[in-house]
Amino acid sequence: MDLRDTPEEVAFRTEVRGWLEANIPTELTGPRSGEEAYARAWHDWSRKLSDAGYAGLTWPKEYGGSGAPYSHQAILLEELARAEAPQHMGVIGLGMAGPTIIAHGTDAQKTRYLQKIMTAEEIWCQGFSEPDAGSDLAAARTSARLEGDHFVVDGQKLWSSFAHIADWCILVTRSDPESTKHAGMTYLLVDMHAPGVEVRPLRQITGEAEFNEIFFTAVRVPVENVVGEIGQGWAVAMTTLLHERATLGFALTASLEVNLRKLITLARERTEGDPILRDRIAREWIELQALRLTNYRALTQLIKTGMPGPEGSVSKLQWSEANQRLTKLALEVLGPEAQLWNGDGAGYWQYQQLRSRGNTIEAGTSEILRNIIAERVLGLPRSR
Amino acid sequence: MDFSFTEEQEQLRREARTLLADRYPPERVAELADSAEGWDPASWGELAGLGWIGVSVPEEAGGAGLGFLEEAVLFEELGRALYPGPYFSTVALALPELPAELQRDVVEGKTRWSASLDGSLVPDLAIVDRVLVARDGKLVAVPAEGEALETMDSTRRLGRIAHGAEGEEVGDASAFERMRVRAFAALALEAVGIAQRALELTVEHAKTREQFGKPIGIYQAVSHRLSDSYAMTELARSLSYWAAWCVAEQDDEARVAAAAAKSYASDVAVTVCEYAIQVHGGTGFTWEHPLHRYYKRAQWIQSYGGYPAVQRAEIAAAILG
Incomplete structure (x- = not known):
């Protein structure tokens, strides 16, 4: 066990951090200047990530990927979150369509589609x-x-x-x-x-x-x-969903980490030592560490055996509920002003809180995830 | 980044699990827990013989010269088996703070120790020889004299130490901070072992117990509680292994990691046991069933060094200032 980056991981993290500092456009980190302008900037940013070799990081080199280990993918997502930079916009292509084509597609399909997913030329x-x-x-x-x-x-x-x-x-x-x-x-x-x-x-x-x-x-x-x-589409669809959940963990945790950091900044200005709020923030901090570390355990398992371990099934379940609690807590910290769309934070927390209700529904409802754990991990009888 | 135990550590885990399952089946734990002494003194010699007491003690002092990660494996397995005996008190609290000449006797199984961490209640007071206390900024070893108390968890009884006993200075009181960090990490690992065992017993019950003509695990009201228990246990495990690694490496984050792990894992162990009792129905509420023993140990852990809100206040201070 060694929870530090290996020298090789340190090198990659340093490279990514330096690259992000030099390349993030302000349109993506500052306040949004309209949906269309944002979408354009996001698209350009995705292409930039691709040009730097950061899209399709773990994909085989023969199809234009970087053939990097999964740990690099985790590092990239952490560093993107730290810099508060958005991920590549082709999340469905990179996280679901691409891996499915790599697993089940013909050579012609791989040649036709994979490269354009990475470059964001096709969404x-x-x-x-x-x-x-x-x-x-x-x-x-x-x-x-x-x-x-x-x-x-x-x-x-x-x-x-x-x-x-x-x-x-x-x-x-x-x-x-x-x-x-x-x-x-x-x-x-x-x-x-x-x-x-x-x-x-x-x-x-x-x-x-x-x-x-x-x-x-x-x-x-x-x-x-x-x-x-x-x-035989069912088996192929299952590959897509497996990849959706397997690669999701680090991205989701990274986004939760951004929100927790923002919450801590807000709380420092607002809570004035309220012990109950302090306790609840500490609780969310612990929950985030537990999630982050569980992702690492799953990653170690994946790297060592080539198969995701059962602990990975916990990630999305935990993240979705943590994000719902955390965003509601942020509204409480804002106090009565939380009802204002144009108050402190310009609607950020209001949007995040409402959006979080989708987290326990999208990409496998929490009920389905609990069924999966009960049946496939614990071996309980099928309920259907 | 490598978040796995080595093959040697996994081997130690397998050996410990097999041996403890043989020595401490639930009937034996119940027998010991309900006895006057609360443990089997002969077990101490066996643990010493296995080399488990001196795992992290340097070889010069008769130990194995390994580290806290090996001890972590044992804390988890001893928790899982609900081992009644002063392993936690001796190994997690006292041993690393003792001078080498005193360590040797401990490693050989001749003396057992505990410590008074932050008050007068001392774990295992009645079954150890000496206790570390803080006195005038010094770390002082005093005889284990005082009042044995009846406790909810009779596998790890508390005692109230007599004040004023003649003592021997063995270091300075800064030892208590290290002791607390180690204790929290060790207890978090025990809590994970307890939660895991309670979950396994409950899954087995849900697969075999039939009502309305079906195994009760088919009903989502039952199975989803168990899925949640699994999820919580894995999250607690991740925090506990992190804390163990930080202690082993003397990492800067050790204090906050141990506080996070202890608060979270002890809450989890209590909740998993509560779900376990509920899913077992009336059976789980009986004295005869072993579940209450796990539940009581989980609560012991939750309370030690302050309930989890105390550790969260420490974390809040670290992240919010």
Whole structure:
């Protein structure tokens, strides 16, 4: 056991920190100057990260990745958080579509898609959830009918981040209309600019529209865009979700760390020694350390065995609830002013608190995560 | 960064777990806990023979010359087994602060020690020989004389030390700060062992106990509590291993890491035991079932050196000023 960076990790951390100091644009760290300007700056920033070799850090070199160990990915995310710089905007591409293509895709698909994910030239979105298939993904009904060398796709997806700006979508479809549950599903890569694709924003409780509904009406998708085998889409989708949760831990913890640091700054100005608030802040600090260290234990396991350990399943569950508590605590520290959108912090905590309610729903509800721990880690009987 | 134990440390864990499961099945712990002495004095010679007492003592003083990480493995396993005996008092509190000539006797199993950390209550007072106390800025060894008290956790009884006993100066009182950090790390590890064992017993129960024609673990009202117990235990484990590493390395963060680990892990052990009692139903509420022994030890740990809010106040001072 040695919880210090290795000399090689120190070198990488120093390099990243220096690079970030020299390269973060002020548009991304200061107050936002309008959504469009921000989006443009974010896009440029993502390309810069890619040019520096910081996108697809752990991806194989043959597809343009850096072939770096997972520990570098963790260091990069920590340093981005420390600098309060956003991550690469292609989170779905880098965290989900890319790893799935690497695991199950054809050589042609790897060559066609991976590089453009890293450079942010193409942005991806995820078409998994449906109005009647949320946690129960196997109930998905979006149909893909094979006609010659094309699938014809009809259906509706929702809760899709980035769909309004996305170029591609990883889509879970039912290709065998007679099938039910896990059989007869096919995993497709769909061009979001194809005729018949319509995106409608979903306004959420924060007031903004971060998510979207996607409607597919007779959208033609060439068969070479199938990932894995026709009818074997369920297994491919599981790879996507595994990667979603595996790579998420460090990114989420890093964002929580940013919020905790902001909360501590706020509390120093505001709490004037209130022992109850001090106790609650200390509690959140401890919870954050526990989460951060648990991620490290999972990372050690991953590096040593190539398989994520069971402790990793705890990460998202813990983070989501910690973020909800922490953001509510920040509003309490603000006091009655917390109701003002234009008060101290210009709506930052108000937005963060409302947004945090989504944390226990998105990327696997807390109920589903508890089922997963109960069944796969503890070996309790299946409840369904 | 490497957050794993070495193969030798894992080997020590396996050996300890096997031996302790053999020596201390729940019936034996219950028998000892309910006895007048509260422990089996013959066990001390066995621990000395295994080399467990002198794990981190330098070889010149008869120890194994290893470190706190090896001890950490033993604290966790001894907690898991609910070992009744003055290992925590002797090894975590006193031993590293003793002069080499006194250490040798301890390592050989001839003398047992405890300490009065921040008041008059002394763990294991009745079953140790000497106690470290603070007197006029000095670290003083006094005979273990005083009043044995009845305690909730009868596997680790407290005593009230007699004041004014003649003592021998063995160092200065700065030892108590190091002692407190070590004690918190050790207790956090014990708490993890307890939580893990209580969870295992409960998972087993939820798989086999049937109601309404199904194993109760199929009901999410039951299984989700166990998922939460698992999550909490793993988080507590991470903090405890961090604290152990910081103590072993004399890292600057040792004080705050130990405070965080002790406060969090002891709360977790108590909660996991409470969930365990609930899921076991009436059985879990009986004297006969071993769960209450884990629960009481968890509460002992929670209280020692101040309940977790005391450690959180220390952390608040470190992060908020």
